[in-house]
Amino acid sequence: MANKHSQAVRGAAERRLRSGKELEFRAILDAAVDAIVVIDHEGTIHEFSQAAQQVFGYAPEEIVGRNVRELMPEPYQSEHDGYLARYRDTGRPSIIGVGREVRARRKDGTLFACDLAVGQVRGVEPPRFIGFIRDITARKEAEEQLRRSEAELRLAQELANLGNYVIHADSSTPDYFSPQLYRILGVQPGDTGVVREEFLGRWVHASDRKRVAEAFAHMDAGLAPLDIEYQITLRNGTVKHLHHLAQAVRDGDGRVLKYVGTIHDVTDRRRAEDEARVLQERLTHFSRLSTMGEMAAGLAHEINQPLSAIATYSQACQRLIRQPQPEIDDVVAALEQINAQALRAGEVIRRLRNFVKNREVKREPVNCARLLEDLRTLAETDARLHNIRLRLDCHEPLPTVYADPIQLQQVVLNLVRNAIDAMADAPEDRREVVLTTREASDGEVEVTVADHGTGLAPEATEHLFNPFFTTKAAGTGLGLAISRSIVRAHGGRLWHTPNDECGVRFHFTLPVSPAVTTGE
């Protein structure tokens, strides 16, 4: 029966070939890019186009006359007869005119994805069906690739906490927010509430609003791309730090078509930076306190001097006044001195308090010469205690530097105290610390602290600036490390050189023009 049937199929084909229509059909069949397979109502293959031969790997004589099931993997293979039967019985097609994505099987058994469209040849009985099969392996791979890279991008955005967007100037074109951007902003995907006016007016922190609005205006005016950090408050009250980069894309006439941007949630980083800064400030303060603790004896002496003078002056006054003919001039001079010495003691305490006060780091224009003069009292305290002279050598006029005066004093005091310690055993004629300030050639002020002490051992040089490295019995090992970080935060350098005959010189520079660093 199958044989008889295949003879009938061949006969019909031969008959068709004879007509011109047949030739046209053959030409279409063989020229078509998609594979074309013609089957009858039982699934028997009648035509198998050139493209079909390439796609499936069958020669026509191998496949024509066989059932189309062979081109299908399971479960289609088992179900196909059922489809045909149902169509025959009910006349309701499941695929005809619809097209779908299915998997097909090549001669070598490998499977591939394809789009299948099926049409029915009308007016013949039994009915014929034409299947159009397009190999979509490449497209599927491209789709898969795209899906993967989208997933990767989403993951990367999630990991980086970075979102991106495209906002069109023309409100009819829908804007794009990446999923992570919705998450960063704490809104549901598709929420359209985040328009610029609301964002600038309500979300951005009040203290940042002016700055952010200006940056947006600059971007709109084509002056600069947007690159700004600011704080926002989400609808649920959460505060976030964002780093926002954006650019306007314009048409040939310079009209803005769309804005393309990224928003990076830097809250954690900023929080860590804030914490690091607070720690650094505490450490710096702690170091000042500990310096003052070490200098307590000298400071007590420094305050005791004027107190002692006051006591003696006042006692002298009492005696002078009790004399039968008091010398009023002496009394007046003594009273003036009492006043001056009280102020002197007060000044020592004021400088001390300023130095140890826990305060905001504040940069301001600082006159180096005056700053060092101010520091002299504190530094000399220690010098006197160790029987060491302190010489100030300021090459005036010095330009103004932009710095935190207390932190600068801390650096100088650290260096002076190190110099003093280095000369503990130095002979009398060498017991001098020289503090020099001069304008260096390249727009910097250079401060030098020179001693004639023991100098630095090579192994000490190596670790000099490491925290907790100390050559002193009672040292914290923080002085130089903190000094260097302070100088660096001011945009300067701290280094050392050997002194001419013996000892060390520590130098540091400060830029004359305001230097603002973000690392502070």
Place this chain on the structure above:
Amino acid sequence: MIKEQKPTVFVVDDDAAVRDSLRLLLKSVGLPVEVFESGQDFLDAERDDRPGCLVLDIRMPGMSGLELQVKLNERHSILPIIFITGHGDVPMAVEAMQAGAVDFIQKPFRDQDLLDRINQALEKDAGSRRMLAERNMIRKRLESLTPREREVLDLVVAGKANKVIAGDLNLSQRTVEIHRARVMEKMEAHSLAHLVRMVLEVERPET
């Protein structure tokens, strides 16, 4: 008697206010005072070994108080030193006392405490100077003796009787008596005991 010179209080302190207040205090009680900014200034000053005492800050840049004390000791100065110390300078004060300082006083001090110490120091200085002067006088008297009189004196001080001395020196007892009377006269001794005390005074090692 010795010519009495009014003692001077010398003050060495690097702190101008402390120095000046001390000057005024001492002036108010009528003590002559001279102030110096540093140990070197004091050493360089022409003091002609005037009587007095030294009020000295123990802690000074350059030459410290202790270093000045060492230099003065090297020069056989007898000037009594009162050290002024700050808090926590006890170890230095001990060192100063061991090197012969008469006293130390901590800043700030009650004026009367300082003045009392100064008076004691001045008395000590006066005593030392009196003793020095007396020794010098005794030495001068001894130098006025002839060699024979000196021999007789030494034997008298050794406790020998005239007869024994005459035997030792191969002189008549009468001659020894004449020499002995001359010795008593030249040495201005009131008694034998006085004579012995004077000789022992100059032969004792200096303090």
